[in-house]
Amino acid sequence: xxxxxxxxxxxxxxxxxxxxxxxxxxxxxxxxxxxxxxxxxxxxxxxxxxxxxxxxxxxxxxxxxxxxxxxxxxxxxxxxxxxxxxxxxxxxxxxxxxxxxxxxxxxxxxxxxxxxxxxxxxxxxxxxxxxxxxxxxxxxxxxxxxxxxxxxxxxxxxxxxxxxxxxxxxxxxxxxxxxxxxxxxxxxxxxxxxxxxxxxxxxxxxxxxxxxxxxxxxxxxxxxxxxxxxxxxxxxxxxxxxxxxxxxxxxxxxxxxxxxxxxxxxxxxxxxxxxxxxxxxxxxxxxx
Amino acid sequence: xxxxxxxxxxxxxxxxxxxxxxxxxxxxxxxxxxxxxxxxxxxxxxxxxxxxxxxxxxxxxxxxxxxxxxxxxxxxxxxxxxxxxxxxxxxxxxxxxxxxxxxxxxxxxxxxxxxxxxxxxxxxxxxxxxxxxxxxxxxxxxxxxxxxxxxxxxxxxxxxxxxxxxxxxxxxxxxxxxxxxxxxxxxxxxxxxxxxxxxxxxxxxxxxxxxxxxxxxxxxxxxxxxxxxxxxxxxxxxxxxxxx
Numbered sequence: 001x002x003x004x005x006x007x008x009x010x011x012x013x014x015x016x017x018x019x020x021x022x023x024x025x026x027x028x029x030x031x032x033x034x035x036x037x038x039x040x041x042x043x044x045x046x047x048x049x050x051x052x053x054x055x056x057x058x059x060x061x062x063x064x065x066x067x068x069x070x071x072x073x074x075x076x077x078x079x080x081x082x083x084x085x086x087x088x089x090x091x092x093x094x095x096x097x098x099x100x101x102x103x104x105x106x107x108x109x110x111x112x113x114x115x116x117x118x119x120x121x122x123x124x125x126x127x128x129x130x131x132x133x134x135x136x137x138x139x140x141x142x143x144x145x146x147x148x149x150x151x152x153x154x155x156x157x158x159x160x161x162x163x164x165x166x167x168x169x170x171x172x173x174x175x176x177x178x179x180x181x182x183x184x185x186x187x188x189x190x191x192x193x194x195x196x197x198x199x200x201x202x203x204x205x206x207x208x209x210x211x212x213x214x215x216x217x218x219x220x221x222x223x224x225x226x227x228x229x230x231x232x233x234x235x236x237x238x239x240x241x242x243x244x245x246x247x248x249x250x251x252x253x254x255x256x257x258x259x260x261x262x263x264x265x266x267x268x269x270x271x272x273x274x275x276x277x278x279x280x281x282x283x284x285x286x287x288x
Numbered sequence: 289x290x291x292x293x294x295x296x297x298x299x300x301x302x303x304x305x306x307x308x309x310x311x312x313x314x315x316x317x318x319x320x321x322x323x324x325x326x327x328x329x330x331x332x333x334x335x336x337x338x339x340x341x342x343x344x345x346x347x348x349x350x351x352x353x354x355x356x357x358x359x360x361x362x363x364x365x366x367x368x369x370x371x372x373x374x375x376x377x378x379x380x381x382x383x384x385x386x387x388x389x390x391x392x393x394x395x396x397x398x399x400x401x402x403x404x405x406x407x408x409x410x411x412x413x414x415x416x417x418x419x420x421x422x423x424x425x426x427x428x429x430x431x432x433x434x435x436x437x438x439x440x441x442x443x444x445x446x447x448x449x450x451x452x453x454x455x456x457x458x459x460x461x462x463x464x465x466x467x468x469x470x471x472x473x474x475x476x477x478x479x480x481x482x483x484x485x486x487x488x489x490x491x492x493x494x495x496x497x498x499x500x501x502x503x504x505x506x507x508x509x510x511x512x513x514x515x516x517x518x519x520x521x522x523x524x525x526x527x528x529x530x531x532x
Binding site: 051052053054055069072076077079081083084085087088089091092096100101103104105130146 | 290293297300301304305366367368370371372373374375376377530531
């Protein structure tokens with residue numbers, strides 16, 4: 001099987017509001033698949049539809065060959081879900097929370113596995129502390145443990161790095177990459193545009209609609225690079241597409257001119273590129 | 289199996305939330321004490337024993353309903369209910385686990401209310417009668433937990449539970465036969481009273497606190513209380529949605 005997740009023409013309506021509009025995408029096995037979009041784009045709705053928490057209005061979902069609604073019991077053993085909020089029992093310890101969710105999946109050697117996942121997220125020393133005394137970042141890591149305890153083949157993580165500090169964010173992405181390297185497919189939603197670079201493939205969602213699907217590299221190539229150079233004492237700039245070929249050609253051209261003494265490049269940030277894509281889509285809509 | 293895992297978690301959670309645990313045990317004791325103060329001020333010819341245990345049962349009924357409904361709504365708002373459903377717990381294991389867990393608390397509440405009432409009001413009941421009284425209050429607590437689970441499915445947040453108090457609990461005080469016999473009420477009000485589970489618990493209590501009572505007279509009311517548990521369990525199972 002090449003794809004862990006296949007979605008075809010998925011739509012979700014809430015009365016008059018269309019939360020998801022004809023979503024079609026596929027997620028390769030073992031990839032980190034990013035679902036990027038601003039708040040209210042429909043990311044959580046899509047993830048909830050994928051894990052079988054909401055019933056789509058129309059369309060087709062296939063996860064590891066199973067349907068989230070009709071094969072829910074078979075599927076729940078294969079997927080892990082980390083909701084946007086920590087969704088933990090604050091009056092229980094980290095270990096008790098993980099054991100509670102692990103026991104439902106009949107995990108063998110559950111105590112050992114609990115220790116392993118706690119070690120994986122570097123929380124072994126706080127295993128027996130009440131979750132209510134944890135920071136937001138620590139709660140997120142316990143929440144990840146609860147999603148991981150039964151060793152799922154695919155993980156659905158809804159904004160796992162929202163509201164945590166940059167150091168912890170980096171640490172979390174290192175964990176995600178480790179998981180992907182071990183063969184787990186990760187479907188991650190985020191409103192942080194820079195996280196697109198850390199995914200293998202990205203879908204940009206806006207108002208319940210897919211507006212772009214690409215690899216991070218291809219997304220960057222949609223941006224522009226500003227080249228600033230000193231030509232005979234005068235500072236000049238030129239703007240070119242951020243493709244490797246475009247950049248190489250331009251730099252070669254400048255390098256051949258003997259009057260040029262200094263050259264610097266400033267590529268568009270991924271955030272700008274994504275915001276531009278969203279902006280272009282919005283402009284197109286308002287013009288039609 | 290999942291039912292016991294869930295019940296164990298509920299008990300652990302209650303143990304962890306000492307403030308809630310103490311309040312839910314101490315509050316009924318304080319109310320029974322206030323009841324004693326009120327009844328002490330009544331003329332001596334008022335048959336207060338007819339009211340003591342039924343009011344104790346009402347307190348357990350009300351608190352079990354409220355606690356269970358609010359805590360289950362909290363599961364919904366915090367996302368743990370959704371996580372349970374996606375994580376392998378099914379509806380029936382959630383309902384059974386919750387019922388079993390909260391019955392631990394309801395058992396403590398029922399025992400505490402009964403012991404305090406017997407002690408404060410100097411009630412002279414035989415061990416058999418006390419066992420039956422405990423059973424009635426305990427069964428009513430099961431009904432209350434089921435009612436709490438059912439009501440929680442209509443609430444998006446804790447505040448939504450409160451409108452159900454005047455709708456479900458307050459009519460029990462006035463119409464269930466707790467204060468006056470339902471036959472003395474207008475027909476329509478008596479009908480409402482007979483739809484309330486407290487009515488059947490009060491009937492049983494009134495029968496078994498008689499100096500000579502016939503257990504067979506209580507079978508019908510016990511059966512109705514049992515039916516309430518079954519019907520509310522069905523309602524709760526259907527109303528607890530796995531998908532939106």
